[in-house]
Amino acid sequence: MRTAVMLFTRDLRVHDNPALAAACAADLVVPLYVDDPGRATSPARRRFLAESLADLRGALRGLGADLLVRRGDTVAEVMRVCEAHGAAGVSCADDFGRFESGLRERLRQACDAAGVLLLRTAGVTAVPPGAVLPSGGGDHYKVFTPYWRAWSRTRRRPVEPAPERIPTPDGVNGDDPFAVLDVPPEANARFPGGEGAAADRLDAWAPRAEDYTERSDDLAADATSRLSPYLAFGCLSPRALAADGRLPDAFVRQLCWRDFHYQVLAAFPGLADTAYRGDEDWAEDPGALDAWRRGETGIDIVDAGMRQLLAEGWMPGRARLICAAHLTKTLGLDWRRGEAWFAEHLVDYDEANNAGNWQWTAGTGNDTKPYRRFSHERQAARFDPDGAYRRRWLS
Ligand SMILES: Cc1cc2nc3c(=O)[nH]c(=O)nc-3n(C[C@H](O)[C@H](O)[C@H](O)COP(=O)(O)OP(=O)(O)OC[C@H]3O[C@@H](n4cnc5c(N)ncnc54)[C@H](O)[C@@H]3O)c2cc1C
Structure with missing residues (x-):
């Protein structure tokens, strides 16, 4: 051609x-x-x-x-x-x-x-939706653990090097992205964008990755990779990242969670607004919803997470779980409200992973224990035992 x-x-x-x-x-x-x-x-x-x-x-x-x-x-x-x-x-x-x-x-x-x-x-994704299918039939895996087993065993496409040269027709004069995109001046610049910044972040974090298994849920430690925006925009290849020998299995397993939600979304494109399995009868309480959004629920661990979201456009996964469980399981409010708020604020917003995780937490999605309860006291005691995370975002 x-x-x-x-x-x-x-x-x-x-x-x-x-x-x-x-x-x-x-x-x-x-x-x-x-x-x-x-x-x-x-x-x-x-x-x-x-x-x-x-x-x-x-x-x-x-x-x-x-x-x-x-x-x-x-x-x-x-x-x-x-x-x-x-x-x-x-x-x-x-x-x-x-x-x-x-x-x-x-x-x-x-x-x-x-x-x-x-x-x-x-x-x-690292493994495309449909590349691994349940042996019993169906177009996607509904449960993570068997997917993880099949995903870990599956053959991968080769990692592609960058092209050596890209010949371009005459008259292709590029455009300045900032001129076309009209970036609002108040936009949060916490994460620098780009493939170069992604490689820098990965190289800076990889030597600390061995702590991931032990510390990824420690809220104050900030020990996770913070690579999510780079994965969401594809500045980093999930396929290449999953094969990066410097990273522990526990981390690769999280990349598999990412692929898991993609294969659910591919089979169920309405994941962001339609319950994957039976929906609940959700309450309407605009005051409680607003307090949750602003980080003013009075529950410290929830408020800390929600304020980090407003300040950074990002939260560690454990804080996302605690905040999402509070909205859906404690306040009984519709997971779609939380999904939409996160979609508005997360710099790493990704339809498959936002909707998939919200539904998982609300018990309408792929959790095999949909009625699990989250006690914010227990979560705080376990994942922020000396209160350092709460002090960081509430003082
Ligand atoms: C309610 C809720 C909403 C979420 N919304 C998003 C979203 O919009 N975009 C998004 O990328 N992630 C989302 N996540 C998943 C997860 O919280 C983030 O990917 C992770 O916290 C990003 O930080 P990190 O890069 O330091 O993660 P690390 O712990 O370093 O993990 C590495 C990568 O694995 C993937 N990953 C980690 N945890 C999960 C998970 N539970 N599900 C799927 N992939 C995961 C991400 O791509 C992440 O960058 C959500 C989780 C919850 C509970």
Whole structure:
């Protein structure tokens, strides 16, 4: 094929990017990112995205190419770029969920109508949804432990090196992502975006990773990787990360949880608004919901987590569990309210993992013990025994 469009989505990297590797089989490649208003965003995520695109653009320029950044409907923009450059193919990573599954179908139809070949590859997970299936039948695993066993044994695609060079047609003049994306000045900049920043974070954290098994739930220790925004935007390849020999099994198991929720979302695209199994009769209490959102419930461990979310756009997993359990199991409020609040504030927001974890905590999802109770006193005593985490966020 003479020319292919490489549509970057949530795979903002040049290393181990299967869609980019596939596009590079063409003679010429047009790298493109479309900022689609249909995709959920937030000020902090816009900043992270703009920084990641600027970093990607720099990497592509180093390989002889550039990056077009357009704003609008993805399908319309892709077809416009195909027409402008006479492209015969489009390559992109497969993605899942409410917006992405609709987009996939519309892009397929538009490509079919224009006689353009659409190539969809793996890339947003370590193991793609559908690659491991339960032996008893069904299109996904409903329970984590058997999935983890099958996931650990499955053969993986090879890790792709970055292309050596990306030949690009004349007239591909890249765009400044900050000019196109319009990043609000107040956007939280706690996490610097980009593949370069992801590699720096990983290299800085890897020597401490051996503590992960013991300390990942210790709230004050802040001993988890904080790699989640990089995984959510694909600045880091989950496939390559899962094979990084420096990281303990307990960490790789968390990456498997990430894939687990993706394979649930692929089979059940409505995960963010429809209960996966029977729903509860949730209470309505706008005052209690508002206090929870602002970190003013009066329960220290919950308030500390919720204030960290407002300040950093991020919380450790244990704090997310405690806050989500308080909203759903203690206050009896609808998990969708919490899911939406997290979606608005998390810099690492990811539909599969936000919705999957909210449903798990609420007992409407994939937990095998849906009626489990969380005592905030016990959680605080166990995971913040001397109160250092609470003091950090409440004083
Ligand atoms: C209510 C709730 C909402 C959540 N929403 C999100 C979300 O929107 N985006 C998101 O990426 N994660 C979400 N998580 C999962 C998890 O809390 C975060 O991925 C993790 O805290 C990120 O910090 P880290 O990178 O330091 O994690 P680490 O502990 O260092 O783990 C490494 C990676 O493994 C994955 N991972 C870890 N825990 C989980 C888990 N329970 N489920 C799925 N993947 C996991 C993440 O990609 C994470 O970056 C949510 C969890 C809960 C309980």
